[in-house]
Amino acid sequence: MSNVAEPLEISKEAQEQKNWYVRFTISHRVEHWVFITSFIILGITGMVQRYSELPISKWIVSLIGGIENLRWLHHAAAIATMLIVIYHIGALGYRVYVNRARLTMLPVLNDVTNVYHAFLYYIGRRKEPPQQGRYTFEEKLEYWAVVWGTIIMAITGFMMWNPIATTRFLPGQFIPAAKVAHSLEAVLAILSILIWHMYQVFIRHFNRSMYTGKIAEDEMLHDHPLELADIKAGTAKPPVTPEGIAKRRRIYIPIFSLAAVFMLVGVYFFIAYEETAIETIPPADRPAVFVPFTPTPSPIPLPTPTPAPVTSLTWEGGINQMMESKCVACHNSSSNLGGLDLSDYQTTLLGGNSGPAVVPGNPDDSTIIIIQSAGGHPGQLTDEELSQVSEWIEIGAPEN
Numbered sequence: 001m002s003n004v005a006e007p008l009e010i011s012k013e014a015q016e017q018k019n020w021y022v023r024f025t026i027s028h029r030v031e032h033w034v035f036i037t038s039f040i041i042l043g044i045t046g047m048v049q050r051y052s053e054l055p056i057s058k059w060i061v062s063l064i065g066g067i068e069n070l071r072w073l074h075h076a077a078a079i080a081t082m083l084i085v086i087y088h089i090g091a092l093g094y095r096v097y098v099n100r101a102r103l104t105m106l107p108v109l110n111d112v113t114n115v116y117h118a119f120l121y122y123i124g125r126r127k128e129p130p131q132q133g134r135y136t137f138e139e140k141l142e143y144w145a146v147v148w149g150t151i152i153m154a155i156t157g158f159m160m161w162n163p164i165a166t167t168r169f170l171p172g173q174f175i176p177a178a179k180v181a182h183s184l185e186a187v188l189a190i191l192s193i194l195i196w197h198m199y200q201v202f203i204r205h206f207n208r209s210m211y212t213g214k215i216a217e218d219e220m221l222h223d224h225p226l227e228l229a230d231i232k233a234g235t236a237k238p239p240v241t242p243e244g245i246a247k248r249r250r251i252y253i254p255i256f257s258l259a260a261v262f263m264l265v266g267v268y269f270f271i272a273y274e275e276t277a278i279e280t281i282p283p284a285d286r287p288a289v290f291v292p293f294t295p296t297p298s299p300i301p302l303p304t305p306t307p308a309p310v311t312s313l314t315w316e317g318g319i320n321q322m323m324e325s326k327c328v329a330c331h332n333s334s335s336n337l338g339g340l341d342l343s344d345y346q347t348t349l350l351g352g353n354s355g356p357a358v359v360p361g362n363p364d365d366s367t368i369i370i371i372q373s374a375g376g377h378p379g380q381l382t383d384e385e386l387s388q389v390s391e392w393i394e395i396g397a398p399e400n
């Protein structure tokens with residue numbers, strides 16, 4: 001917590017006395033630097049896509065060698081971030097389980113009091129800033145904002161990277177929505193780093209602990225007095241024995257290795273599950289010049305071409321069968337095209353819209369003969385069948 005009037009400086013005295021405390025181990029620092037690198041690459045390549053019309057964006061895109069390279073770089077940095085997350089989970093688990101480190105980054109009720117206390121301090125209603133431990137509430141807020149932001153970016157990033165897989169579970173509108181969320185969360189993250197984090201670590205006072213790993217005693221006293229008290233009282237580090245550590249390592253390492261394999265498979269799935277929409281559009285095909293004729297399937301059952309032979313020249317003797325197989329699909333009681341129903345003797349005599357289909361004794365006046373001899377009907381009788389029908393009508397079109 002800063003006292004704006006008296007900016008904190010590491011006193012000469014503290015430096016000379018070498019009262020330094022280790023704040024970040026080398027693994028903490030390397031992780032932070034790798035994360036910084038991937039964050040900067042993601043931020044630049046992302047903002048260039050968000051503000052693609054700006055001259056500086058166009059300049060950066062051409063510098064990198066085109067939008068494809070830029071997207072590749074963005075994706076590579078995203079993969080690096082996913083790997084950092086896996087590493088972070090593993091390292092955190094190691095510290096907590098094997099080394100029995102306390103969960104100092106977890107928000108506690110006291111943090112809420114500290115926020116209020118700090119507020120009163122800033123408006124001049126309290127003389128002292130709140131006394132905080134290993135991580136101040138400001139640091140906790142930042143850490144959890146990164147956790148939350150990374151989750152959002154991973155989910156929305158996945159949706160844009162695998163749009164087809166996503167739309168198997170969610171409506172299509174979620175893809176553009178994911179893009180908006182991804183891009184706005186990015187702006188939020190970049191602004192909070194530039195304004196909040198930069199202020200906290202560079203401007204408030206230059207905090208070198210991410211470079212040197214160390215923090216001076218007066219800084220500790222100012223920013224983390226409760227942690228300093230713990231260190232002095234010897235209660236900062238939980239009591240662990242080398243045997244205990246070795247034992248827990250033997251349990252932790254195989255379990256985390258297995259979990260890491262699963263997470264790596266997850267990352268592989270994330271990046272290789274499908275080609276992005278841009279790549280899946282098939283190249284334009286040449287249209288086929290020769291298309292062999294294939295019959296279009298009929299919406300109605302088509303009559304079988306060869307009816308059972310007429311055994312005697314009566315309706316029941318085979319004319320009915322002929323009609324059944326060649327005409328009734330279109331001319332029946334429900335779909336009586338032309339008003340004609342040829343499924344029944346009586347309705348056949350009755351005929352359709354143009355009059356009786358069969359006039360006993362007079363084929364020339366029967367519409368069946370008129371229509372069929374004209375030819376080209378959707379259901380056409382052969383010449384032989386037609387002459388049989390004609391003969392049947394000639395002899396009076398008997399039913400039996």
Ligand code: HEC
Nearest residue numbers: 326327330337338340352353354355367368371378379381
């Ligand atoms: C694929 C469907 C289809 C088949 C099969 C079919 N027809 Fe038709 N038929 C029609 C249609 C459609 C009309 C009505 C044409 C119009 O009104 O211009 C029609 C009209 C007729 C008419 C005139 C009805 C009237 O009174 O206007 C007759 C007679 C006829 N068909 C006889 C037959 C015979 C006999 C067969 C069997 C050999 C047959 N049709 C098979 C579709 C079919």
